[in-house]
Amino acid sequence: MALNTQTNLFEPGKRYFRAFSPGDDFYEALIDTHRDLSDEQSAMVNARLILLLANHIGDISVLREAMQIAREGV
Amino acid sequence: MLSTFQYPKFEYIRPPEIAEGRDGHYPVIIVGAGPVGLTTAIDLAQQGQKVLLVDNDDTVSLGSRGVCYAKRALEVLDRLGCGEEMVAKGVSWNVGRTFFREEEVFSFNLCPEPDHHRPGMINLQQYYLEDYLVKRARQLPNLEMRFKHNVIGVTQGEHVATLRVETPDGACTLTTDWLVVADGARSPIRTMLGLDIEGKIFMDRFLIADVVMKAEYPTERWFWFDPPFHPNQSVLLHRQADNVWRIDFQLGWGADPETEKKPENVIPRIKAMLGDNREFELEWVSVYTFQCRRMNSFNHGRVLFVGDAAHQVSPFGARGANSGIQDADNLAWKLKLVMDGKAPATLLDTYTDERGFAADENIMNSTRSTDFITPKSAVSKTFRNAVLGLAEHYPFARALVNSGRLSVPSFFTDSCLNTPDADTFSGDMVPGAPMDDAPVVASSGGSEWLLGHLGDCFQVLHYVEDADALPPATAQALAALADAPIPVETLVVANRGAAPGGLKTLLDTHARIKARYDLEPGTTYLARPDQHVAARWRNFDAAAIRAAVARATCNA
Known part of the structure; x- marks a missing residue:
């Protein structure tokens, strides 16, 4: 399976009438996760988040592709 | 000025x-x-x-x-x-472009569907x-x-x-x-x-300038994150009527409104943005903050x-x-x-x-847009710039770029005025939805658009393939809906023909009403005076319509 870079966010059972809504729902939740944290704490939250999501994805070839893209251009 | x-x-x-x-x-x-x-x-x-x-x-x-x-x-x-x-x-437009530093990263079209009377936006x-x-x-x-x-x-x-x-x-x-x-x-x-x-004030200031100039920029909304001519802040450019252009510069909370409003401070900002020596005239300048409450x-x-x-x-x-x-x-x-x-x-x-x-x-x-445009923390800014950096090549990131989610009507799906669906429908025209437009030819003449025939009173849209073949009893029952303290006007939607008894007929010439409202022969919608769906059924039932009108007016 290749890394999916198309829009893919949704919440089960939720009806969306606007294409931008699911992405904005996610982004707000992501930023809220960091509310009132120090930069150091935020870095730790991000690291833990990546580890949790990586395990959920499981397929290491997909993760390698994502890691490569993430590193490009930084 | x-x-x-x-x-x-x-x-x-x-x-x-x-x-x-x-x-x-x-x-x-x-x-x-x-x-x-x-x-x-x-x-x-x-x-x-x-x-x-x-x-x-x-x-x-x-x-x-x-x-x-x-x-x-x-x-x-x-x-x-x-x-x-x-x-x-006004200046009609549908396309917005978003730039990050020097690159365009994203564009959107407000009205990607054909056959709507009005554009996504005018300025x-x-x-x-x-x-x-x-x-x-x-x-x-x-x-x-x-x-x-x-x-x-x-x-x-x-x-x-x-x-x-x-x-x-x-x-x-x-x-x-x-x-x-x-x-x-x-x-x-x-x-x-x-x-x-109640609500909150946002700790930021924006300079807004109306500039008169002859410019050949396309009629699009252009939004810059962190452009070279205004580093670390955002800028918005919009065309209005009479060759007036709206330019909006983010200034930050520390800016002094009175100083920033002075032409000798505004003009260099605009010159840096235009990047050439074209002539322009300042028409109106203001510095604003805003609240969400x-x-x-x-x-x-x-x-x-x-x-x-x-x-x-x-x-x-x-x-x-x-x-x-x-x-x-x-x-x-x-x-x-x-x-x-x-x-x-x-x-x-x-x-x-x-x-x-x-x-x-x-x-x-608008709060989500504000948080994306003016991140409130270092990590929020890192995420924002990561999204902008990925957006050029990866579609998922483009969807996350938020330079303003432009005004669209709400769907009142939980309104107590709605009669919940008992029948099965697909599409977005659910009870509480703002009604979609579509081209029509009306038996009465007049507007060539569906919404031109909707509004100001309760109305029923009843769909049949051939309006000539509408049974007289149905036509009579539909006409009788007008005879009530809260009258209901009938619009017969059809592919061809003209409804009997002088009922107004709208021909669905482009089959857009059928598609957008998921019509099958017999499908009946009740529309509110503000062009929102109140109820819908697969079959015409006068008693159900009266009950839905009562519900939509708190008379139930």
Whole structure:
């Protein structure tokens, strides 16, 4: 399976009438996760988040592709 | 400054209350002749209601202010007879482009679907909108406008609200059965009544400049994150009518408004942005901050709040005037039914329910845009720049770029006025949905668009393939719906033919109504006077329609 870079966010059972809504729902939740944290704490939250999501994805070839893209251009 | 527009001066007329030394009583008084007050006044007057509109000034909006009018607001203005002028004078656009530093990372099209009458958005200076609305208001003999009338006191009892109004000839007292408050974000009347509005102020300042220049940029919305000519901040460029361009520079909270407004400080910013020596003239400059807040309830006894007086959002997304115009659209038919004794006053609670829901949605979307455009923490800025960096090559990241989610109408899916679906439908035209437009040919002539035939009363859309073949008994039952205290007009939607008994027939020439409303022969929709779906069925059932009208008017 290749890394999916198309829009893919949704919440089960939720009806969306606007294409931008699911992405904005996610982004707000992501930023809220960091509310009132120090930069150091935020870095730790991000690291833990990546580890949790990586395990959920499981397929290491997909993760390698994502890691490569993430590193490009930084 | 302000060379492209000639400001009208509206005549002050000494009110009869002062001339005759008495108090005055009116069934409905609207305070504030901005876009929202005027829209509400015109809507009520168009329904035959006698209306008094008062304003403390005697001209239109100073400066361009609200410049983006969305498709849904234009559809409301069409219903009120001003949409055509707006679109003819305004600059229609659908495409927005977003740049990060020097690269374009994202573009969007507000109206990717064909066969809608109105564009996604037009840009037009607010003073034109107000000018057109005043002209329209003057055509309505039962709508009286009084300028230079400043409300200095308001009280309300169980049955009337009482206003103390100051004019150039002194003060007088007016009473009214219903008071509609459209006196803007600072709403003096809200303060006089001791009512709260809650929310938050955003710690940022923006410089807004209207510039007159000849430029060959396309009519698109251009938004820059961190451009080389204005590092670490955002910039927005928009074209308006008369070669006026709106430029919006983010300044940061530390900026001094008075210093920033000085031409010697504004002009270099614009020159850096234009990047050449083209000639331009500054027409209007302002520095603003903003708040996102709303009143808990928009209706308080005899007093109803509309527009900025009831709720405010950040300007990203053009959700201010556009939502205010939709407030008027939602309120006017409800208030008229209550005033006519055809619906209980609880119908006005649904104005708060529905428009409060819309206000929450507007505040949520504009707050999200604000948080993306002006990140509040280092990690938030890192995520924002990561999204912008990925957006050029990866579609998922483009969807996350938020330079303003432009005003679109709310779907009132949880409104108590809806009759829930008992039958199965696909598509978005659910009960509570703002109704989609489509091209039509009408047996009666007139508009070539569906929405041109919708609004101002309850209506049934009944679909058959061949209108000639509509059974006479069905035609009779449909026609009989008009004969009720709250009449229901019938529109037969068909592929061909003309319905018997003189029922208005709309031919679905492009099959867009069929597709957008998921029509099958027999499908019947009930539309509210504000062009929202109230109910729908797979078969025509007059009793079900009457019950749905009762439900949609709090008469159930």
